Amino acid sequence: MVTLRGMAAADPTSVADNRPLDRIELGDAVASRLRTLILGGEFAPGSRLVETELASRFGTSRGPVRDGLAELERTGLVRSVNRRGSFVIELTAADVDEVYSLRTALELLAVTRAIPVATTATIDRLSEAVNAMDVSLAVNDAPAVGAADMAFHRAIVEAAQHRRLLQSWEGLADQTELMMQELSSVRPELQSNHGHHSELIAAFAARDVDRAVAVLADHLDVSRTTMVEHFSS
Amino acid sequence: MVTLRGMAAADPTSVADNRPLDRIELGDAVASRLRTLILGGEFAPGSRLVETELASRFGTSRGPVRDGLAELERTGLVRSVNRRGSFVIELTAADVDEVYSLRTALELLAVTRAIPVATTATIDRLSEAVNAMDVSLAVNDAPAVGAADMAFHRAIVEAAQHRRLLQSWEGLADQTELMMQELSSVRPELQSNHGHHSELIAAFAARDVDRAVAVLADHLDVSRTTMVEHFSS
DNA sequence: GAGAATTTGTTCGTATGTATC
C-alpha cells in the first residue's frame, strides 16, 4: 500500500552531526570511537578487527559493530573481506599517490566552486582553522596539528556547498590523517605549510580563483612529495 | 517464495542477474537485485524502502537487507535516515549539476592517468562498449543504451588503475544511470553522442592527453546541459 | 493529543565458512 510517509524527509546529515552522544545510533558511535582508536595508534595498520572483541569493548552487540565497520570501510580506514573479517588499512607509497592525486582533483573543484559563493563567514572559518593549527604547533601537539590541517581543507570543501563533493572528499580525510600521524611520529618537524594556508585565504578574500587554484595545487604537491618520500622508505 | 539462498542452491547457473549468487554474500545479492529494481522503475524516486517488505520479497531476514541498503546508500541510490527508514533518492536539477561537475573532475583525472598506461586491450574495451551501445541503439532499448554508455565511461576510469578514483566514480554511476532512465523514458531521442565516443577512442590511440581531456570535457558538458534542462522543467 | 500499529534498532542463538595445528 502507498502511504503518505514517503514524502521528503529532513536532511539526514544535519541530523546526525551535532547531537548528544547518547542519542546517536550505536553504529555511528562505534564508528566514531573506533576511528579515534585507529588514528590514535591503538590499532596499528594491518590489525585485525574482531567483531566480538569490539562488541565487548564498546559494550554493545555485534550488530552495531558491523554497522560501524561498514561506515569506516566507506571512509577507507578499514577493509573488509567476506567471511574473513575486517582489518585496518596499510598504506603504501602507491596509496599515498592515489589519495593525494584524488584529493587534488577534488579540492581544486572545491575552490573553483567555493570562491564565487564565499562570504566573510567562509574566510573566518578558514582563518580559525589556521589559528587552531598555530596553537597546536606551539605546544608541539602533532595529532592536533594534523587534525587542524584537515579541518582547514575540510572548510574549503564545505564552502563549495556540494554534497557529493564533500562525501567523496570525506572518503579520503581519515586516510590522510592516518598518513599524517604516521609521518609526524617519525618526522615531527615536517608538519605544516603555514605560508600556503595564508596565501590561500588571501586568494579567497580577493576572489581570485586562478591564484587559489595555483596555490592549492602547489601546496598539495609539496605535501604529496613529502609523504611519498616517507612511505617509500 | 523464491529465496536468494534457495535459488542459488537450486539453479546456480541461470539467475536473473547472470551473477553467481551462491558465492556472494546475501547482502550483496540484495543490493544487486534492489539496484535493478530501482533502475528498472519498480521503485520510483522517493519511494520508501521498508526492510521487512524487502526481506520477504527476497526471502531473507532483515540483516542482509540492512547490509544491502547500506551498500546502495554508499552508491547514492538510497538515502537512509536514523529511525525513519530508507528512501530512493529524488533527483533535482541541483543534483544533476553536482553529479556532472564531480564526474567531470573525476573522469578528467582518469583520462590523464589512463592514457600513459593504456594498452591495446584498453582501446579494445572502449570499442566494445561503443559497439554494445550501437547495438542497443539499433533496437531502441533505452535502458541498455544507458547501461552501455556508463560501461564506456567506467572503462575509462578503470583504465586509470586508481582504486580510490574508481570507488568515488562508482558513487555517481548509479545516480547517473537513474537520470538517464528518467530522461530516456520521456525523450528517447536525446540519447548518445556517438561522435564524441569515437573521438575519445582516437585520442586514446594517439596518446593525446590534451585532446582526450578536451573531448571528454565537451562531451560531459553537453550531457550535463541536456540533463539539467530536463530536470529543471 | 492519546493510543494503536507499523517499522526500525538491537540483541542473541545458530550454522557455515576460514584458519590453524
Next chain:
DNA sequence: TGATACATACGAACAAATTCT
C-alpha cells in the same frame, strides 16, 4: 591432509521510536 577452534553471516525475537487513526 584431517580435525579442531574460531569468527563471521544469517535468522528470529525483543524493545524503542515514529507515524497513523
